[in-house]
Every structure is written in C-alpha cells, then in structure tokens.
Amino acid sequence: MEEQFDPVIVAFVCNWCTYTASDLAGTSRLGYPKNIRLIRVMCTGMVDTQYIFKAFLEGVDGVLVSGCHPGDCHYINGNFKARRRMKLLKTILPQFGIAENRLRLTWIGASDGIAFAETMQRLVDQIRELGPNPARLQNVI
Amino acid sequence: MAAESMSKKQGSAMVVGGGISGMRAALDLAETGYHVTLIEEASHIGGVVSQLDHQFPTDGCGICKMLPHADAEHVLQQCVRRGLSHENVTICLQTRVMSVSGEPGNFTVTLQQHPNPVDPERCIGCGLCIPVCPVDVADPFNAGKAACKAIGPPTPHMAAGPYRIDTEACTQCGKCREVCPTNAIRLPEADRKSFTILVVDDEQIIRDSLSEWLGEEGGFSVITAESGEKALEVLEKKPVDLMLIDIKMPGMDGITLLEKALEIREQMAVMMITAYATVDTAVSAMKRGAADYLVKPFDPEELLPKIAAMYHELTLPPGPEIRVGAIVIAGGTDEYNPASGKNPFGYKIIEDVVTGPAFERMLSSVGPTGGRLVRLSDQRPLRRIAWILCVGSRDVQAEADYCSGVCCMYSLKQARLAQKAARQQGAKIETVLYYMDMRTFGKSGQQYRDAAEAEGAVCRRSRVHSIVSEETSGDLCIRSADTSGQIREDRYDLAVLATGQRPSAKVTELAEMLGIASDPRGFINTREFSLTQTSGNGVLAAGSCTGRKDISDAVICGSSAAFHASRLLHAGGGNLLEQSAPAESAADIFREPPRVFTAVCGCSGAVSGIFDPETFSGKCCGDPSLYSVETADWLCTDEGLADLAENIRQSGANRVVIGACRPLCVPEKKKALARAVSLLPELIEIVDLRSQVPAASEEIPEQQKADTRETMNFRLEMAISRVKLADPAFAPNIATGQSVLVVGGGIAGMTAALGVADHGYGAYLVERADRLGGNLNWLHQTIEGDDIARLAEQTRSRVENHPMITIYTNTQVTETRGTGGAFRSTLQTGDEAAFSVEHGAAILATGGGQAETEAFGRGTDARIITQQELESRIRENNLDPEQINSMCMILCAGTRQPPKNYCSRICCATALKHALHVKEKNPEAGVYVLYRDMMAYGFLEAWFTRARKAGVIFIAYTPETAPEVSAQQDAVRITAMEPVLQREVEISADLLVLATGIEPAECGALARSFGADTDAHGFLREAEPKWQPVESLAPGVYACGIGLRPASIAESVASAEAAAQQAVIRLGRNHQPAPKNIARVRHSLCSLCQSCIAACAYGARKYDPESRMIIVDPEACRGCGACASACPNFAAYLEGFAPGRMLSMLAAAADH
C-alpha cells in the first residue's frame, strides 16, 4: 500500500472559544488528528498575515484560523478583523503558488468540542486531497 | 518580587453563591484587594448561566467578558466555564454555611465542606473511570434530560477535571478506584461499615429488604428488631447511629418507641417509616425529634440516596472556620416545578413538555441532543414549537403574585435560536409564544422582540388551558383562549414551559441564620432605595435571591454588593486578611542568555514508555538554549514538585518547560513553583500533555503510541521556543490620579461621588443646575410609598458635608484631555473664568428626564398632561382625587416604536402608582389605563394585581390599534379598541395622562470628549451591555443612572454603586505593577503610522505629541493583539506573543 500523505496543519486558535473547544475535544476523549498543531493566540484578530505566509513558506500544508462566533469575540470585534484579513489574503495566496483553500477560517464556540473534532478531521481530509504544499518541495520565493 | 510586595488592603469577605452576581461580587472585592472566600453548594461555579450557551442579546456566550482583563498572573485568562481562578479568591465547592457569629467587620463563619472522594490534586481528567461506573444518574447539568455517571466532570466544560462523585448515588462498588491511574479516588467505604442502622418493623419482608438494600448495596451495618421492646433492648447494649422506625406496629407503636429511644440515646437520628395513610403522624413525629420519614412502599432508587444523604449529614465534620468582615449572599432562586399543583400542561407526564432551562440544554451542542433540534421522545425533527409563558409566575393561585422577570426574554431568545437552527438546515419551523404581556423591559428588549418577530417568532396573546398528547401522532395539542375568549387548538411537536422562580429554601435558611429579614414569600428584603443592602449590617444580598435578575442586573447587583462590603471593610480599616507569605524576590536574569530546563512528568509510568528524553534532546540538539531534558515523577504531589524545584535551582537554568497533567496547570502551582525557583512566572511554561492527545487508533496501539509521541514532542518544542524568548523584565508601576470626576448631580451622581469619597478618594461633583438632586426634586413617592423627598434631602446633606467631595453646581465640563489614570478637565461655572481639575477616573451620571411627545393630542389641551406633571401635582397637593370623575392614562406614548424604540422601565410602575393613588382615594372615579404590555416586572406585579382589584380598568392596545384622542369642551374623548369585547369603546376623561418615558440628557459631546460614546437613542454606551454594564469603552470612564439605561431609583443607585466600585478598583492600582501581558511598542521600529490606534477597540493607544511616540495605557489594554497584526513594521506587539516568539513557535510547529 502506498504510504498515506500526512499533512501538517497549523491552527491559530483563539484563547477564549476555539482553544476551549479544542480542550473540550481533547479532554472528552474525542481526540483529533495529530496533524493539527495548535497555536493558541489571544484572539484571531492578532493573527498577522506574515505568520500565515511564514507557515506556508516553512512548508506547512494547511493553515486554520479559528475563533469565536461573530458577535462573541472576547475583544469586541477581533474576529471581524480576522475575517477581513483572511479574505484579502486568500486573493493573494495563489500568486505565491499556494492554493487559497489551504487557508481556512472557522468559528468554533467554547462548547463546540464535537464540532472542533469534526472540523479538524474534515480539514485534514481536505488538505490531504490537495497534496503536499508545493513550497515544501521547491522554494517558491 | 515587585508583584508580591503590593500592599493589599486588609480585610476579607465571604460570598455565598457562585452564580453570576456572586462571581461578580467576588471578583470586584478581589480586585479591590480584599481576600474573598466564595462558597458554592454545587460542584461547579457559574450558577444558572453555566447552563446557558446562548445569552441575549448577541445570542452567543460572553461570560468570559466578566473577567478583569490583561493580567494573567493574578486571574487566569480562560473561559469561565472551565473554572475561575483569581489570586485573591478561594473557591470552596460543595460547601455550605453552618453557622455565623460575630458582628459586622468581624464575623466568624463555620462552613461544612462535602468531601470530594476524588482528590483534585491528583485527578488528571483521563476519563477511564467513566465507562466502568455502573451507576447512571439523570444529569442535573442537562436538566435531567441526559444520563451521566456517578463519577465524571461536574459540567462538560470541565472535562479536564477534577472530577466529582455524586456520593448520594454512588454505590461504592470501587470499580473507578481500580482503573484510576493516579490513585486519585478515595472512597470512604470503610466508614460506612462503622455506621450502624437499626431497622424496627414488624413485617419480616420490610426488615429483610431494608437490610439487603442498606447493608449489601449501601455498605452500612444493619441490625433489625421486630418490635419496640426488642429495639429498646438492642439500644441499651449497642450504640446506633440511625434508627428507622415503623409507625404502626402491634404492641409499642412507633411514636412511643421514638420517645423512649431518644431518652436512651439523645443524639441518635431517627427516621420514621410510614404508609401513605399515616404521613400526618410521621410529620408530627418530626416535631418530637424524628429527622425525616420514608414512605412505604419504598423505591430503592430513592431510598438509598436518602439514607446516604442522612449519613453524610450525620458524619460530616464541621469546618473549616473562617473570619470575614462582610458577607454577600448570592444564593439565587429555585426553579418552579410545573408538575406541582394541578399540572394542566402535563409536565413529567408528557415527555415533550419541557421547561425553559431544559430546552436551553437542547440548544447546546454539549446537551442531550448534541444541539440538534429533535424531540427527546422519538428523535423526530422539531418543526412546531410552542412556548408557554408565565408558568408558575403571575399566578395568584400558585402563590406567585410576581413576575419572574427573565422568562419573556429567554423565550424570545430560544425562538430565535430555533429559527436560526432551522434556517441553517434549510427547514421551516413554527415558533409560537403564548403570552400575557411580553415583558421586554429595558433598553434593547423591544428591538430584540421586533427582530424575533421579523425572523418568524409569533407572539400570541392568549391563555393556555391545557396540553394533551395525541396517542397516535405524538403531537401535542394546545388549547388556548385569546383575549376575546375565542378558543383555538393548535398542534405542536414540543411545548416549552417558561417556568418562573421560587425563593430558594436554602437562602431563606441562611437569612434566618444571619437574622436578616425576608419577605413573606421567602425572598430577601432589601432596604428602601437599595437593591443589595439587607436589614442586617455587614450582610449584603446580590442577584436573584432578592427576586430574579437578568444578567446585566445580576452583574450590577454583584458590584453594588461588593461596593457595600468594600466600604465596610475600608471603614473598619480591615484587619482580617491573612498576610500573604513574604515573597522571595525573583532573580534578575535580564542579561543572561536563555537556558531552558525541560522536565516531563512520567505520570506513574503512563508517559515514560512514550516520551524519551534522549531522543527528544537529540531532536532539538541544534538549539543552544535547551539546557537539559529530564523526566520527573509525581509532579502533581507537593513532594514531587519540591524535588523538581530543587533540581531546577541547582541546574542554574533561567527558564522552565514542564510537560505534565492538568493538576499542575493551575496558576497557583505555577506561581508556587516560580517562587520556589526564584523566577518570574512568565518564564515558566507548563504544557498539559495528557489532555490534548491525538484520536485513538485502537487497532494499532503502536501507531497510537507513535502519534502521541509526535504530538508530545512538538508541543514541548513549541513551548520551548516560546519560553526561551520570554521577556524577563519586571513590569513598571502604574500611576493614576487619586480623584474622580462625577458628572451629574442626580441620585446616581451623588451616590457615585459618596461611594468613591467613602473609600478615601476625592470626588469632584459637577452639576449643570443650581441644585443637586436631579429628578428627585420633582418626584414624590415610590409605588411602595418610600419618601423620595427625604432621600433627596439626606443624600444631599451627606454629599455637602463630606470632606472628600467638592461640589460645583451651575457648572459644565467644557473640555477634557488625557486618558484613563490622568485626565484634566476644564470646568466652567456660570460666566466665571474656567478652571481645570485633574482626576484619575470619570463617572458619567448625566441623567435624563421625561421625554416629550406630540402624540395623543399632547400640547393641544391643558387636560392632556404627562405622568411627571401628575406627580408634581400630587407632590404639591394640587390634585384632588375627589374632584376626578374619570381619568385615563395612555402608556408608551411615543416610545417602544421608532424612533424611540426602547422601554423606559419605570412608566408602568408610575402609572400603577398614580392610578392607585386616585382610585384608592376616590373609588368612585373611573380610572382607565391603556397599555401595550404591562411591564410590571418582578414584585411590581403585585401592584398590578392590586390595581385591578381596586377597579382600575386596563385596556390593551397595539401600535396598530392605537387609541384616538379628541379634546372637547366637556371632556377629553379617547376612543380605543377593547380587545375583550372586540369593539370600540369611548372614554370621556377629565384628565388624560400620557406616559412618555425617559429620554437621556444630551451627553454625546461630553461622552466623546472622554473617549466614550452614546447609542442611537442617546444613552451612554456600555463596554458590553450584559457583562460590563457600567463601564464605557474608554479607559477609566464609567457610567451610571438613567443616562446609561432607563432605571428606577433603586436601580440607578445600584448602578452608581457599581460604577463607584469600578473607579475605586482603578484608583487603587496606583503604585502597583502594571499588567504584563499587554501590548507594547518598539519605538525604534515605529513609523508613527497610527494604524495601531485605529485597530485598538479599547482606545488604549494614543499618540503622544510631546514625546512623539505611540503610548499604551496599560490599564486600558486588554491584550488582544489587534494592534500587533495591524502594524506593518512589527513595532507593535503583544507581550507573550512577540513576533520572534511566534515565528520560532511556527518553525517548531512546521517541523516535520
């Protein structure tokens, strides 16, 4: 059998909602794929586009940014800032040879442990289908 | 260490009840600098709100917004549902108050703590015990709608542990103990054997079954006797702890035996066994010393927990004892049980009739249906849902002549959420609310209702008679009658009963113990014009125990109670705080290169097989800062941690990464370790290695092991890369001005000024008019008859004589500069020269007045007046009720519809007050009240009932059927649609009184000069309407009174007290270290583009023209990092998340 491609996905999760959900998923033994590498940030609004670029350039196969549902952000509107930024970034990414659907933005509330585990699994499957990040194979810039 | 040397005010307080208002009170007191013991009877904090995943008005969850922000070192910045942790708060769960003695300022309280057989220091939340537990319990957290085990996390959010055991349900089988990897479970099994129960019954079968249940299943020692005489013989010989006596026995009967037995053994507990027929006798036996009774035939499911509860009651040792200066009761209310009484809705009989709280759980993704909208009985998707409002409220027959205040709003919210869920599935859903009055009182209630109706919620003003369940279809058939008496029947899938409040028996008991007054219903009484001061000095009440509150009111009351407690402790000089241990100073490692000590807890073998220090350090061998990698053991124990600390100290490392389990991840442990190794806490990272593990792949344990290893390794690597770049600098101290500017001299402003002044800070009180008092100057009496003129007089004289208050009447604030901590405002009195004052905080109490309207003929005729004019006439004795033949009132004149689409909260009460005034003085007079929804919330309902009884005629109208007014020579004619008769009626009135509502005073420019803001209706805008209701978004600027939100006098006072307390907290931070985890600026990289200022939602960043730098207000910054991502130069960054650290973490994460 051909060895399955094991993507690496960096997930920027906000401290208040998605991090809590990931904790809930982890501690309620739902578990989630080991491919997900969580980076806890205080709010999705602090995720700088440079970090996302850096992640892709480091060869990460997918990047997830996940925070509180609209209206629930602990810091009023950080998630809206993130949404705007991600939308913009998605238009730029292809110019660097990175498919825009390698970047994902979701809202996962603190109680949504199950949703977290499911979303992660789905994400891994989708990124697996996309195959490895080309930046991993050749240096784009 | 700087952070520890801060001088705390002396004194401590106790808060009973860990719901929203209890937490708010505890946090406020803790932030003021007092020590707080927070007592909670349940096994988790959060109260009712912990069960609500969605809260109006955003329909999301915002409970975390109640946390004091930014400083992660003294309050854990995490979702509050996972637990609360504050340096100055000790939380005692499953604890209750046994006795209180002493006086205000110095109470001695004896507590009783229910022991948790699961050691919180050891439980790692691994979950192994849950599947082996054989006992299923109806999960109280899910309103009994889902099963859980007798062992497990108290709420789903606390899945990380520590677990708790439902000791009443637990059968002590010991299976959990066998599988627990950390030996965390200590079942007190042996003790039960030494607890002797004597069963006295003449029937063999009862004796046998009781010995089997209690002896074999329950684990108690059971002896039996077949008659009273035999029992007494046993008692002479053997000590017995609990005796069960059958009431009806041949020979000596149960009651005689009870008396004789208690003569022999005075201390023994006795429970009577009785048949239904003799329950009365059993009850009278309780007067003679029996503790309780059991009714035959027994249900073993109920029997054992009851005996177990009795056993705990008898064997629990009292203690610990604490000494506190003030007590805040925040015990909440009980929920009405709709199955009690006649039960016309078939609750508990029909499965698809649920209560509001149960439906709330059904909407939760961790609830019984996983958040899917399906019926519990047959999993059918919900397509038609009915809400029945006022179940157990506004019901004189159910002895509830009050409104529960929150049910209308939560029903609307649930209907909206159901609509939203259906929309997402592309389904159509019918949501109907059966109501009497839709009480959407307050600032945004009406808009919320409008939005709900626009989304498909149908509000049907009807009374529901009954609910029956159709045999075949399982449909619920609801019979209701509308206002005209028309009967209709509708079918639904689910009926939600919006159940009301009942006073909590535990609160009543506590009130008795403290000797404070409760009302006849059992709610705690408060003093006039106060929502939180009880009849007892030093004892405050917050939240729903004085009548149910919604979240914002609960938060305000919590702060107001904290304010009174704080003022008392302050006045007493506070002398009861245990001194915190003198802190060792942290080493200054500023110039040292990072040396990271890494240790992984072997977790008694569970991890050692997976993690290998050699390979790990090999993997990171390129990293010069990695100093050593070791495994340790039993880090969850004090000894284990002490050993580790010793190793770290000897190694000379200056940063630490530990991989361990949950018990080590609590901030106290981190702080203790930091102290022990003389490092700042931020130089230590503790990674919870056990909770976030990859999904199990059962088939291949080897694969699972490898996956786990990989996860552990990269998580440790990421932690190392984070900590090695941590900033070892000490935080600078904060400077803040020591006085407060209060704008507005009404009751709110005066109260706020007194509040800060009583805490020893200066207050400048600025009033536009020539006299303090605001609206109090024309108000007469409250509906309860409290004298408003006297309140005005007393408050004014206290303000005028307070040495810390400077009053400026006839004065306006013309300009303000500066920011939180250091404001300079220019004041102008009359035409005199302007002058300026410096202050650290500002409280805006700009108030408001009665709105004007042109509706309903206002301004065309002298007989058409407003409620204010009527009140003034009554106050000045200018109105003779005897002369009135007929008086008509129209409520909501010009409000609750655009452009003034809000409810003013007070007009309905005012109307009731005036209607009663006239009607009671002149019963012959016709008094008509035309209303839309009578907002007689809370205990005002009783006045509504009284007015109806007195003969006041109430006629409901809707905006579409608004009454018409024409002023004629002899009378004012009002034509209205009478909904009961379904035809037009005409009223000829001598006087038409319009309730026009509250309008805030124009304060937009003032608010903006402070960096605050107003909403569309001109009210001051809160930072967050529910969770930070008296804070503005501008740092150091608070708001209160009716300029903030419509409120009664007592409500205005409470908000003023809450605002004063927030200002006191802010001023009290002077000379203390600034929070560390906030945004900073690297000035060398900064291009002064000011994008960060635009990105900051809190106004924490400013351009300082003098130094030509961007500066951050450390108190205003909440540490979200929005500025950091907006900065194009990496000059703005968030402490703890500096770009270097983020990038190095990213590199570690991307490492394959």
Ligand code: FES
């Ligand atoms: S805090 Fe969760 S997105 Fe802002």
